[in-house]
Amino acid sequence: MIIPPNLAIRSLRDNGYKNAASAIAELIDNSIQHKSKNVELVCLEQDIQLKSSVRSQLHRIAVIDNGSGMNEDVLYRALQFGNGTNLNPENQKGMGKFGMGLPSSSISQAKKVEVWTWKNGLNSAIYSYLCVTEIEKGIMTDVPEPISKEIPSEYIKISNLMKDSQSGTLVLWSNLDRCNWKTATSIFKHSESLIGRMYRYFIDSKKAEIKFLAYNTSNYDKPTINVLAKPNDPLYLMSNTACPDPFHDKPMFEKWGNDIIYPVKYGEIESQIKVRFSYSKPESRANVRNAGDLPYGKHAKTNIGISILRANRELLLDKSLTIGHNTRERWWGCEVEFEPELDEVFGVTNNKQYASNFTEVASIVKGVEDNLISKEEINDEFDEEDPKKVLVNIILDINSKLSTIRSLIQSQKEGSGGEKARHTKDSNTPESIATDASEKRESEGKKSVxxxxxxxxxxxxxxxxxxxxxxxxxxxxxxxxxxxxxxxxxxxxxxxxxxxxxxxxxxxxxxxxxxxxxxxxxxxxxxxxxxxxxxxxxxxxxxxxxxxxxxxxxxxxxxxxxxxxxxxxxxxxxxxxxxxxxxxxxxxxxx
Known part of the structure; x- marks a missing residue:
């Protein structure tokens, strides 16, 4: 034993998940990987008595699916760190790979994770768990052998999936000591956009349906939240998405050119990287008063960056090539897609939160615009065997094309009507108010330079x-x-x-x-x-x-x-x- 489990568990809890929504996404990954057509994210709240009032507080989080379920051996391995069913290269065709997702994401948010899974109706459910407290005390030194155990009745009652599925899995988090959001509303608010963006292609193609549910433990008959996740497309090329009116049912952007395929050879691996671009349709900005401040403009602002897709699931929205506080950055989209066989090239972390090599190279490429480094010097930064070397020319080309798209966006006329409306004396912008005040002071003889x-x-x-x-x-x-x-x-x-x-x-x-x-x-x-x-x-x-x-x-x-x-x-x-x-x-x- 190199590291005692009671010490290792403390380090494993600090495993780099950005927030609860990112950790929950690991469980959804597992569900989709195991052929789930439907996934439910369920938040249970409990009333807490304060001095002068009662407050509902997040008590437990459950993810329920109707996938293929697990047998005893698979469940045992799924709860081990660094084990799983996708460790062999021939199995690494989907989102899973590292064998860390279920236990790692769970303990990043909660002290206890319990799993029920069934392959032949609810009565066939088997169960195991991990408990941080027991591991810290030395009581738990191994994953408990899965046993037959009845699923708690409240989850069967609130889940539509369980009633109809012959197979599936329930993952339950309790003692949420590290969850940064304390109410179901907060979980929903912060998860809706992220999960909708991560799984947009699965949702849009009807390969997966993700539902947000919330209940108070005092009333399992009526949910406080019952919402289906909508695709959140940062390229704004999809219809029927989370984008506000009038672009909720039609694309707000249009494609720029065709998809670009970059062949990649790294060691014995031959693969490809696919890149696509989009930019705003004129109707989203022409003759529109301050489009960036409208609901759809604000929505686009939250999706600024390059969407890095791995196995059709977004890893991150990388902002390395964006231009700081330029408000026009929201009006273009870019997507970089690759398969797990290129994980080493992109520098994918085992929690699937980052593509560190892409970010590093893109940050260096950004230095070309800032006159900090030349294109020739960038290629000299990396040795031939360095996986980051594969990305250099691709990212340089992406950056060049983004410059072209920015010029196109700049040349789009927002319409004189829209601009006049924005800059009339009736405007309540700080600039307009200050202009009026300056004219008043000037009329009183208080002249400025x-x-x-x-x-x-x-x-x-x-x-x-x-x-x-x-x-x-x-x-x-x-x-x-x-x-x-x-x-x-x-x-x-x-x-x-x-x-x-x-x-x-x-x-x-x-x-x-x-x-x-x-x-x-x-x-x-x-x-x-x-x-x-x-x-x-x-x-x-x-x-x-x-x-x-x-x-x-x-x-x-x-x-x-x-x-x-x-x-x-x-x-x-x-x-x-x-x-x-x-x-x-x-x-x-x-x-």
């Missing part, structure tokens, strides 16, 4: 564009400065400075660049915006953290002012008062 400058729209646009490009402004910043009516433009960028933001006057316009590298950006802007970071938190948590960020920003100024002496302190106090007067005019907004 930009007020006296020539209007940018009166200039030769081509000359101005080249001038602003030479100053390092992005295409989107230049477009916003030239095209829109407001005096102010806010953008997010990486500044080589300790400042939270910069202020640059460009003709009669003022460009405010927020520094994405500053902690204030992470603790204010990203928390308040809808993105992958903020959606992990409740609105209450986001507001609380943003409030903390604002207060710390004020207190940091107080400290700065307190550190000044003599005339510098008087000057800082005067700056504060003058800024307060301007802020009063800008923030005097009617409710």
């Amino acid at each position: 930009s007020d006296n400058n020539p209007h940018i729209k009166d200039q030769d646009i081509d000359i101005v564009t080249e001038e602003l490009k030479d100053e390092g402004l992005s295409e989107e910043e230049i477009e916003n400065l030239i095209k829109f009516d407001e005096k102010y433009v806010i953008s997010s960028t990486s500044l080589d400075s300790d400042a939270f933001f910069s202020v640059n006057v460009k003709y009669d316009k003022v460009l405010v660049q927020l520094n994405v590298n500053h902690p204030a950006y992470r603790n204010l802007m990203e928390i308040l915006d809808d993105n992958e970071l903020s959606t992990e938190m409740s609105y209450e948590e986001r507001l609380k953290k943003a409030s903390l960020g604002i207060k710390l920003l004020l207190l940091s100024w107080a400290r700065y002012e307190d550190e000044q002496i003599g005339n510098f302190k008087e000057r800082a106090q005067q700056f504060r008062r003058e800024w307060g007067k301007v802020a009063r005019d800008f923030m005097d907004i009617e409710d």
